[in-house]
Amino acid sequence: MSSKGFYLGVDGGGTKTTCVIVDTSRKTVGRGVAQGSNKNSVGNEVAQRELMASVELAVTDAGISFDEVSSACFALSGCDRPDDVSLVTSWMKKALPTHVHVWVYNDALGALASGTQGVLENAAVLISGTGTIALGVDSNGQQIRAAGWGPLLGDCGSGFDVAQKALTASAAAHDGRGHPTALLPAILEHLSLERPEDLIGWVYGTPGWAHIASLAPIVFECAARRDAVSEQILTDAANALARSVSAVASRLRVAAGSTQKPPTPSAARLSLDAATSKVAISEEHLDRQKERESVPQSSPAEMPFTLVLAGGLLGEGSSLEQVVRRELAHECPGANVVHAEVEPAVGAALIALNKYNALSDDM
Known part of the structure; x- marks a missing residue:
């Protein structure tokens, strides 16, 4: 099996999608960033569009053609079940040249590979971001x-979980149902909202989860000032x-x-x-x-x-x-x-390289 020489890795999350291209020496030669591609949050059509947008940007940045790509690994949030993998694989096989080998995993595998140089054995990863x-x-x-x-099923310890608990604690503090906390004025100031009741429109007026998770840093700021509620959340x-x-x-x-x-x-x-x-x-x-x-x-x-x-x-x-x-x-x-030694998208690209080399060894 002859190598085309370039390997594509995508890290797709709820907030953004990053594609990286590496060469046979594992050097990053191209990079592209698009909007979030978690299909559970943005829907299939948007997810497919943003995935390809990141890929096209990376290929252009690398100054190569799609024909020079040997394999691709897509490490995506919201891609957990066999049906999810099959669906995304079908998208990418239709969009990429037929010779490109495609692997699709949950985004956790890309993050794991980012700390193990693409090796997927005797290792684990713990991720806490939006999810x-x-x-x-x-x-x-x-x-x-x-x-x-x-x-909706937990995600305890995630950015969404931390921020959602901060919002809940803020509402409770305003009502007198909870302990006083610096979170409420800090969140209102951050969002440029005048009244606590304005949080209702902000929370429910935007689809998805990323805007909620974006408030997590405020909890860290308040905890640094020894706000007891924020400390307990963390x-x-x-x-x-x-x-x-x-x-x-x-x-x-x-x-x-x-x-x-x-x-x-x-x-x-x-x-x-x-x-x-x-x-x-x-x-x-x-x-x-x-x-x-x-x-x-x-x-x-x-x-x-x-x-x-x-x-x-x-x-x-x-x-x-x-x-x-x-x-x-x-x-x-x-x-x-x-x-991690490298970003998750590079980890995904290293998986693509290692997988392709393993296929070559079997030929």
């Missing part, structure tokens, strides 16, 4: 996941995220007797929003974590695995990330926690 998911892949390629059910988010990883780790089985070590990529130098990186989590919570860590733990059932942290709420060095790490040290001591 959240924990997903692991064992040495046999079997996927195990937890969370990622979407806003503490609950950290606990929920750690439980998702624990649920995956409990089912993640590495081949018996395997001596293969998980990949240990260096941590990325991620640029973080200042508010996110300075969250103040309650000292009482940290004290409880220290007490738990002082208790001797039994050996974990699973062998060590790499855990990639990804998403805007788990930036390297943030206090939320630190609390998640503390929880994981207790619940999943086998986890080797790292951050």
